[in-house]
Amino acid sequence: MDKGKCIYLYAAGLVIILFGTLFWICLWYQTDISPRTISIASGVEGGEYYNFVNELKKRLESKKGRQVKNKKTVGTFENLSLLKEKAVHLALLQSIFFPHDKISVIAPLYLEPIVILARKDSDISSIYDLENKQVCTGPKASGTAQTSDTLIDFYGLNNIKRKHIFFQNDGKQNTRQECKAGILVMGLNSPCLKKINSTSMLKVLDLPYTKSLANSQTSFTEFTLPEGTFARHPLLPAFPDKDIHTVAYTALLAAQKEISPTLVHDVLEAIYSTDLRVHFPDLIPLEKARNWLNMPLHTTTQEYYNPLQIMESFANRMESYAAIKELLFAFFAASYFFWLHFNRIRKKKEQALVQEMKDKLDEFVQVTMALDRKQMQTTSPIELQHIIDQITELKMQALEDLTDEKLRSNQMFSIFLMQCHNVTSKIQTKILIML
Numbered sequence: 001m002d003k004g005k006c007i008y009l010y011a012a013g014l015v016i017i018l019f020g021t022l023f024w025i026c027l028w029y030q031t032d033i034s035p036r037t038i039s040i041a042s043g044v045e046g047g048e049y050y051n052f053v054n055e056l057k058k059r060l061e062s063k064k065g066r067q068v069k070n071k072k073t074v075g076t077f078e079n080l081s082l083l084k085e086k087a088v089h090l091a092l093l094q095s096i097f098f099p100h101d102k103i104s105v106i107a108p109l110y111l112e113p114i115v116i117l118a119r120k121d122s123d124i125s126s127i128y129d130l131e132n133k134q135v136c137t138g139p140k141a142s143g144t145a146q147t148s149d150t151l152i153d154f155y156g157l158n159n160i161k162r163k164h165i166f167f168q169n170d171g172k173q174n175t176r177q178e179c180k181a182g183i184l185v186m187g188l189n190s191p192c193l194k195k196i197n198s199t200s201m202l203k204v205l206d207l208p209y210t211k212s213l214a215n216s217q218t219s220f221t222e223f224t225l226p227e228g229t230f231a232r233h234p235l236l237p238a239f240p241d242k243d244i245h246t247v248a249y250t251a252l253l254a255a256q257k258e259i260s261p262t263l264v265h266d267v268l269e270a271i272y273s274t275d276l277r278v279h280f281p282d283l284i285p286l287e288k289a290r291n292w293l294n295m296p297l298h299t300t301t302q303e304y305y306n307p308l309q310i311m312e313s314f315a316n317r318m319e320s321y322a323a324i325k326e327l328l329f330a331f332f333a334a335s336y337f338f339w340l341h342f343n344r345i346r347k348k349k350e351q352a353l354v355q356e357m358k359d360k361l362d363e364f365v366q367v368t369m370a371l372d373r374k375q376m377q378t379t380s381p382i383e384l385q386h387i388i389d390q391i392t393e394l395k396m397q398a399l400e401d402l403t404d405e406k407l408r409s410n411q412m413f414s415i416f417l418m419q420c421h422n423v424t425s426k427i428q429t430k431i432l433i434m435l
Helices: 003-030 048-063 076-084 143-154 210-216 261-272 299-305 307-376 381-401 411-434
Strands: 037-041 067-071 090-094 103-119 134-136 161-163 181-185 202-205 221-225 244-256
Touching: 037 048, 037 076, 048 067, 048 090, 048 244, 048 261, 076 090, 076 103, 076 143, 076 244, 090 103, 090 143, 103 221, 103 261, 103 299, 143 181, 210 221, 210 244, 244 261, 261 299, 307 381, 307 411, 381 411
Parallel strands: 037 067, 037 090, 134 161, 134 181
Antiparallel strands: 090 244, 103 181, 103 202, 103 244, 221 244
């Protein structure tokens, strides 16, 4: 194979490879690999996170035909770790962790106020009285422990005796006997808070300087716990017996940024288009979720909250397709001109080679004519036989050297072969006459 053909094939192969690569990239960007079985990191069994995922699970499985696994965890820290390791598809997190460079918010769910409870038999009447007291601040892998760190630092509490357990009495265990007070972070529908009433021998502490506390952390929102939140029976004292000022996190449903858009849309439909709010009345409605805190919302969530953004995204995609189309057109145009250039070079080389063979053919014809004249002047059978051998050898050399098909079909080549045959026949006849 000559060099021109090699270059031509190389250029054609390059075009095919590049076109295939661009096509694969476009296809990859349009492919939405949505898992049929998903796992969601929640929290401790029986807790609000765990119960929320159970209710979400029912709606995703019944409405969307997906299988959902509710993964029990210690809390927010473990959930975030599982999400970063891609061990789960979704996770419930507190807003304390956002913004995050690898994680997107699927939806803000509900507020989780910080509630500080103290036993009535203690001498604790404010957060500053927690000094030198044993306080339940939540397991180390929980958001409650992180919150406790924030509060201890903000209020300058240096001598709290921390116990890394939840402050609860759920029938299975009563940690309220081990601590004088406890820091809790949970929604108002938490089973733990629902069990608190005026007979629980507890009191709720106000948080001072809540505005400054909220301004110190972007994840905090000022929150008022209304009087009678936990107990409103007419024959019993309201609990709490006054409005309690505190701050709250936002419970969030989060995922890796590259999560399937279809899965995100199905989850949002399960949250906002089903009766989930009946079970969680403090669920942030869609109208408020659209304008919630400045968080890194997933692209699909942004489109769901703001339908007009879908048109913007569509327009952006169409612009991208147009740019790709122009790029492909420019590439094919360049490839075509590249092919034309090398095709001209190849044709010139072919023409030069054919011309060289034609010149050589002319030489063969001239030699054959010279041998014909020589045989006319020769009367020796031996010399005549030698001329025949020369003609045969000349014909074989021509067939070997003049390989171009166009040249072999040329009339001049046919004349040459006919001349060789005629001269040979003439000499053979002459030899027979001599004998």
